[in-house]
Amino acid sequence: MTCRLLIVGLILGCIPLCSSGTWGFFAHKEINKHAIFLLPEGLFPFYKHNLEALLKLSVLPDQRRYVIEGEDIRHYIDLDQYPEIAQSYPACLYVSKDSTQGIAPWNISDMCHKLTWAFREKKYELIIKYSAELGHYLSDIHVPLHTTSNYNGQLTKQTGIHGLWESRLPELFLEEYDLFLPQAYYVNDIDSLAWNTIIESHQCLDSVFQLEKEATKEIGEHRKYGFYNRNGINTHGYSKKYAAQYHQLLQGQVSRRLRCAVQCISSLWYTCWVNAGSPSLTPLVIHPASTLEALMDSVSFEVGRQHEH
Numbered sequence: 001m002t003c004r005l006l007i008v009g010l011i012l013g014c015i016p017l018c019s020s021g022t023w024g025f026f027a028h029k030e031i032n033k034h035a036i037f038l039l040p041e042g043l044f045p046f047y048k049h050n051l052e053a054l055l056k057l058s059v060l061p062d063q064r065r066y067v068i069e070g071e072d073i074r075h076y077i078d079l080d081q082y083p084e085i086a087q088s089y090p091a092c093l094y095v096s097k098d099s100t101q102g103i104a105p106w107n108i109s110d111m112c113h114k115l116t117w118a119f120r121e122k123k124y125e126l127i128i129k130y131s132a133e134l135g136h137y138l139s140d141i142h143v144p145l146h147t148t149s150n151y152n153g154q155l156t157k158q159t160g161i162h163g164l165w166e167s168r169l170p171e172l173f174l175e176e177y178d179l180f181l182p183q184a185y186y187v188n189d190i191d192s193l194a195w196n197t198i199i200e201s202h203q204c205l206d207s208v209f210q211l212e213k214e215a216t217k218e219i220g221e222h223r224k225y226g227f228y229n230r231n232g233i234n235t236h237g238y239s240k241k242y243a244a245q246y247h248q249l250l251q252g253q254v255s256r257r258l259r260c261a262v263q264c265i266s267s268l269w270y271t272c273w274v275n276a277g278s279p280s281l282t283p284l285v286i287h288p289a290s291t292l293e294a295l296m297d298s299v300s301f302e303v304g305r306q307h308e309h
């Protein structure tokens with residue numbers, strides 16, 4: 001387990017040892033859920049029918065991060081390590097894959113290939129699994145802190161900012177966000193979409209860090225942290241007052257990235273289906289409960305088996 005894994009895992013509270021483990025998972029599930037409702041007629045019934053599995057599996061990649069080697073690097077890319085060439089999409093094409101800096105954009109492309117294959121072969125369970133996982137990875141690249149080596153503010157004395165931005169703020173304010181969006185659209189260039197999303201996320205970082213400091217100044221260090229009730233558990237962390245101040249200073253940034261993630265996920269699910277020849281999924285709309293059971297069993301097996309090694 002790398003330091004990065006351990007630190008973010010602790011912030012998100014999603015290391016498997018941590019009991020209920022919904023910390024940080026809330027937004028992933030909500031984003032996948034809203035993406036389903038943007039799908040066109042040929043896909044919507046299938047995804048709606050398997051909604052429960054799609055939500056459960058949407059957090060699997062984070063659960064896997066702590067037990068499967070090579071998983072962690074699929075969730076991020078440290079774009080600040082490529083200052084000369086990584087500021088625009090065409091320049092990104094010259095970036096070579098370096099696993100020490102994260103491989104998020106290449107992983108998106110791999111996941112789209114897998115999902116397209118699953119559609120083409122009509123592999124019912126794998127369509128659900130890959131859709132859920134692609135949704136997870138796409139959500140991650142919409143988070144500015146997934147695009148920098150200062151991923152938790154540890155280099156700027158802002159430790160904890162990762163969980164604040166991607167977990168605490170959505171949990172507090174998602175209900176206020178307008179997540180009604182236009183229908184999914186066909187994506188001509190998946191690599192371009194992935195890289196441009198990452199660049200946009202990266203461009204948000206200045207305000208992510210700067211406004212955290214400004215909110216601290218306005219609220220005061222002594223009121224920045226406190227105890228609050230989280231899912232019935234008394235938790236110590238950023239106070240609601242501080243979180244609200246930071247959220248206000250960000251002027252809708254979290255909401256904009258979330259909206260963008262929902263639209264992007266829905267559109268890439270749709271694109272993979274079209275690229276597979278738009279197969280009819282009607283015969284596959286059967287037995288969601290038993291399928292979910294089978295999927296969860298295979299997931300436990302996958303994680304458990306790796307854990308033994």
Ligand SMILES: [Zn+2]
Pocket residue numbers: 061062075136140
């Ligand atoms: Zn992740």
